[in-house]
């Protein structure tokens with residue numbers, strides 16, 4: 143993995159940086175992989191042995207036989223999504239039941255949360271969510287009316303469900319003119335699933351504390367990215383959880399003090415609405431979308447694309463306490479004749495010293511660019527010495543501008559197309 147007992151792999155952009163791929167690769171010698179926030183809004187894609195697997199809830203470590211996987215109480219849990227994903231993996235011959243623990247403290251995503259998310263997204267206040275009910279489920283948790291997984295195992299949760307539904311139905315009926323959600327249908331929905339999820343419930347925090355004390359390697363898997371973080375992202379066009387490394391302690395119930403690896407795509411993408419200062423259109427955008435297959439793994443929406451944004455990356459690195467970057471999709475960016483990197487912003491004609499986290503301010507930022515040449519089709523790369531010179535210059539420039547070491551390069555979707563830069567070692 144990284145030589146450290148615990149590593150957190152986090153997104154440094156607006157999600158979709160290639161976290162699934164890098165986490166699967168780092169998990170090659172990890173014993174545990176743990177998700178600590180988000181829900182099934184995530185879409186982590188792993189390509190191994192020519193097989194593509196998209197995971198939304200179960201940690202990417204599930205594809206590594208020796209890994210035990212954990213879902214901490216910071217994750218909001220849609221039991222149906224969990225069971226569907228577990229079934230898909232079990233059908234492919236992957237043992238989930240024996241290798242996955244889920245915290246009973248996870249707040250549940252229920253049908254009325256999905257109904258609320260959909261109703262809000264059909265109005266003028268839409269922000270382009272994944273419509274998976276993630277925001278409303280987090281609101282119930284913060285509002286202290288959430289049903290947690292442990293509440294529904296064994297039944298007797300009617301009062302809590304009534305409190306959550308009262309809230310949701312009031313908004314559905316009075317703000318959106320929608321039919322209220324019938325409590326009986328939600329009870330049936332829950333009861334049909336809770337008994338199947340029950341065997342997975344475990345004390346995730348205690349398991350991870352024991353693993354740490356035994357010196358076993360633990361990998362924390364973040365979803366989304368720092369620029370979508372509810373505190374540190376381009377608010378209000380953000381997700382509802384904190385996606386940065388420090389959220390791992392609260393979301394798992396154990397502070398593992400991880401070494402942080404930030405994952406960034408060699409260019410930028412964003413799905414959903416919100417400011418995107420380096421967004422581009424035209425031929426360059428078409429190439430990136432087509433060659434980079436820039437379509438959301440969860441909602442299949444086409445991603446918006448743009449140039450790498452250094453002020454945003456510096457912000458993401460700072461809030462994560464991260465000094466190390468895994469740079470992905472270099473094979474895609476290099477196909478352009480000329481590539482640009484945003485090195486700073488100007489606002490109202492004046493240079494801006496830092497990334498303005500609020501969306502309104504970000505909308506008014508004018509990016510300033512440096513241009514570099516592309517490097518064409520990526521050759522077979524066995525070690526750092528085989529990387530095209532123009533690509534190596536790009537990587538060096540990113541490192542210098544960000545003030546962080548680029549330590550991992552990803553040059554294609556397969557596991558084998560990944561390497562430690564300084565160790566010059568390709569892992570399959």
Ligand code: IMP
Nearest residue numbers: 157183184185270271272380381413414
């Ligand atoms: P929500 O998380 O579904 O509430 O969506 C809030 C914002 O986060 C929207 O812009 C989504 O497109 C974005 N988002 C949520 N999860 C992901 C992800 O895994 N990758 C990229 N964007 C995401």
